[in-house]
Amino acid sequence: MLSNRLRTILxxxxxxMIWGSTYLATTELLPPGRPLLAAVVRALPAGLVLVxxxxxxxQGIWWWRALVLGALNIGAFFALLFVAAYRLPGGIAATVGSLQPLIVAGLAWGLLGQRVSLRTALAGISGVAGVSLLVLRANARLDAVGIxxxxxxxxxMASGIVLxxxxxxxxxxxxxxxxxLVAGGLLLLPIALLVEGPPPATLSLANVVGYGYLxxxxxxxxxxxxxxxxxxxxxxDVTFLGLLSPVVATALGWLVLGQELTASQAVGALVVLASLVAAQLRTDRSAAPGPSSPSNASEGAPAPSSNGSSRTAST
Structure with missing residues (x-):
């Protein structure tokens, strides 16, 4: 039987893995040249439905906290991703993005007091190398703004994860x-209208299916x-799982779009998976939730319940 931690990781x-299918859904189902519109349609309706x-x-401080987290995890991240995607080849953008586990490790050490182990550092470096082999091309051009x-x-996004x-x-x-999702979608909406203009007057069935899927x-x-x-x-532990996205995207490109899969890409995928597994092999003491913060009670919030919430730290 799987342990609770392993089940949570899986x-x-x-x-x-779902995000790894975004490229395929975008290129095959959505109108071309409207990535910011796709980001808004992904985030805002889904957020409103969940609310x-x-x-x-x-309640209370969670109005501004939700805004900050929504901006980091959704709004600002999607906007920067849009700029990088337009100014860089996908391989360079993915390789730079694969630095995220190392950034999260540094922020977690500074903000959460979590020690950065040698295993985590080596796994992060290996992850960058694996993603480079998987998606980077020799003729890729560099662009300072895109980088x-x-x-x-x-x-x-690393800041959003740690916060x-x-x-x-x-x-x-x-x-x-x-x-x-609502906060991030509202932040993206005026940017999408300014950069891309109003939405298309008509949408095909494929467009509707694509937007619905995303x-x-x-x-x-x-x-x-x-x-x-x-x-x-x-x-x-969570951020290393993000390395699965380029692996899934490459696999779908090979299986669905018939794109070539080279030996170096296969090696890169194996390196990424090995670094991901290595990052998860740690003692459970780092995953144990601490006691509830006293600031939680002072804000009038209920104590974390059995749904898995960990402690709330004060700002």
Missing amino acids: VTALAP ALTRRLP AAAAGGAVV SKRWTSPAPVLATTGWQ GILGCAVAYALWFRGIRLLPPT
């Missing part, structure tokens, strides 16, 4: 997921699983 891993289903709004955007995307752990909400995971599975389901994993696992 369930959380479904989120980046309506849970009937839970933020800065890709690095900024890795930093803001999501530090600020564990007393509300259910679906509610906090909804808050962040909104329901790519946002509502995937981010709920992701934020649940952040509550139950150390942030470094």
Whole structure:
């Protein structure tokens, strides 16, 4: 029988695996040249549905915390991803993004007091090397703005992961997921209108299916699983799972689109998977939740329940 920790890791891993199908769904089903529109349609409707289903709004400091987390995890991350995707080949953007586990490890050490082990550092370096083999091409061109955007995307999402752990909400995971999706979607909406203009007047059935897939599975389901994993696992364990996205994207390109899969890509995938497994092989003491923070009681919030919430840390 699987341990609770391993089961949580496997369930959380479904989120980046779903995100790995985003490229395929976008290129095959969505209107071309509208990535920001796709980001808004992914986030905002899904967030509104989750808020309506849970009937839970933020209270007290969670209004601004939800806004900050939504900006980091959704709004700013998607916007920077858009800039990087347009100014860089996908291989370079993915390679820069693979630095995220190392950034999370550093932030977790500074904000959460979690020690960065040698195993974690080596796994992070191996992950970058594996992603490079998997997606990087020799003729890839560099662009300073694109590199800065890709690095900024890795930093803001890493910050969102660590702050999501530090600020564990007393509300259910679906509610906090909804808050962040709404906040991020509202932040992206004016940017999408300014950069891309109004939405297309008509949508094909394929467009509707694509937007529905990205909104329901790519946002509502995937981010709920992701934020649940952040509550139950150390942030470094969670962020290494994100390396599954380029692996899944490459596999789908080979299986569905008939793209060539080279020997170096296969080696890169194996290196990524090995680094991911190595990062999870640690003692359970780093994953054990601490006691509830006294600041939780002072804010009038209920104590964490059996749904897996860990302690809430004060700012």
